[in-house]
Amino acid sequence: MSIKEQKALYVHIPFCKKKCDYCDFPSYSGKEGLMLEYTKALCNELKKYKDFVFKTIFIGGGTPTYLSYECILLLKEAFKELKIAENAEFTVEGNPGTFTIEKLKEFKNMGVNRISIGLQAFQNELLKDIGRIHSEEEFLESFKMAKEVGLNNINVDLMFGLPGQSMDQWKESLEKAVELGVTHISCYSLIVEEGTPFHRRAQKGLLDTPSEEIEREMYEYTKKFLEKVGYNQYEISNFAKEGMECRHNLVYWNLEDYIGCGSGAHSFIDGERIENTSNPEEYIELVKINGTGKVDSFENSEEDTIEEFMFMGLRKVEGINKVNFENRFKKDIYSIYGDVIKKHLKNKLIEDDGENIKLTPQGIQLSNMVMSDFMLEKA
Ligand code: SF4
Known part of the structure; x- marks a missing residue:
């Protein structure tokens, strides 16, 4: 099978320990009671794709590292049934404060060879203000754990344009990420999405985000600085050391086929777009009946x-x-x-x-x- 015929697989884990104040992703806190049943449903949906060969896999969320140890073991068994290309890129997303060595070891045993850590900022006051569950120190601990189990291909997500964030704080975050020697850095600007606590705060005039001009300066600085210290910008928000670009995300940007499993996941196969329900409860029920969480599909013209x-x-x-x-x-x-x-x-x-x-x-x-x-x- 040629590389072109091999597919990309996205697996969605919709659980988070706490919702961040800016987040409008299909992720939920307070639904831990569903975790086991959800994982079983997910494993069943994955079975549908046992005839494909996957060149990239991305377990995203939500917070995949928030899954219980038992759920990770189930997922590991499900992946044993799938065909994964020899040199596949296999990423798991995680958030500090939810890592344990045992969990990371099992992800590694599953085949994971890349980890993407949601950090956002190095300053505890900023982390607290945007509703993150972790501190800089907890991030550093998580980072150490990833290294300890041999996950050395590490991305960190950072955000600029945060309320109260100064240019110096942004520079410090970039510098500290670079000092750690991560292979990949994603830099996203804050977008205030409707329905989030940040949106409500903005409407009350209480969200003190940097001006557009400062935000533009932050972005321009990011490009120059990261380029200078050896990270190539290969996409609007993404920077990587030589050869460490995220192959899974390149599938999306090259509009190649991908399969999405789990609630809120989308697939694009042979010109057809397929959408799974974003509701985890409904997802569990749908998989019981149909073997998939699909609620909608259409053929692209x-x-x-x-x-x-x-x-x-x-x-x-x-x-x-x-x-x-x-x-x-x-x-x-x-x-x-x-x-x-x-x-x-x-x-x-x-x-x-x-x-x-x-x-x-x-x-x-x-x-x-x-x-x-x-x-x-x-x-
Ligand atoms: S951890 Fe990520 S997915 Fe979860 S609420 Fe925060 S930003 Fe959203």
């Missing part, structure tokens, strides 16, 4: 796929390869997007280097606006 290919591809710093576009859609990219590309070439938001079409640094700052121009008119 060619226009849908072209648009998604552009939206996802432009997130990559290398942009979209024109030959890849032509091979996939049997059309020249300029025959579809000639006007839009020329418009943004002229205002220097897009660059065509002969092989690839990509956003310029200014284009990245205005990426939402530029990308919205790539929407196609549909019949």
Whole structure:
């Protein structure tokens, strides 16, 4: 089986010890009573995919490291039934304050070879204010545990644009992450999502986030600093040491096929989008009846796929390869997007280097606006 035919697998664990104040992901606190039944359902859904070969696996959430030891053992048994490519990238996400050596060892025995740790900031006052359950010290302990069990391919997630966060604090967070020698750093700017405690705070005028200008400076500093100390930016928010880019996320950005299992998970297979229920209780019931948590699906039209290919591809710093576009859609990219590309070439938001079409640094700052121009008119 060629690498192209191998798939990516996303597995969702919807449990968190406590909901962070900015989070609108399909994750829940206070539903620990469902954990065992949920994991059993998840293991059943995974069985459906035992004929595929997986080149990347990502157990995300939620907080996968919050699963009980017993649940991790069940998951380990389920993975034994799946075909995992020899050199597969297998990531688990975790949050400090939920790690134990025993749990990490079992993830490792499952095949996990990469860990992504949600840190967000190194300053305890910021961590407390955004509703994280952990301190810097607990993060360092978790980091040590990961190393101790031999999980050396480590990503940390950091956030900028947090309320009360100064430029110096942001610089300190980046420096400390680099000092630890992590292989990958994801830097996300805070987005205040509706329905979150942060949104309510913002509406009352009590969310003291840095100005847009400071946020832009933070982002520009991030790119320069991380580049200087050996982390290549390969996507709008992601930086990696040479060869350590996250292969699973590249599947999304290259709009390749992926399978999602668990509540809130999505799949994209042969042009079909499949959505699982985001409700864990409903998920358990649906898997009992149908063997899957699917609640909706639709066939992408060619226009849908072209648009998604552009939206996802432009997130990559290398942009979209024109030959890849032509091979996939049997059309020249300029025959579809000639006007839009020329418009943004002229205002220097897009660059065509002969092989690839990509956003310029200014284009990245205005990426939402530029990308919205790539929407196609549909019949
Ligand atoms: S730990 Fe992650 S998934 Fe859970 S509430 Fe916080 S941000 Fe959301």
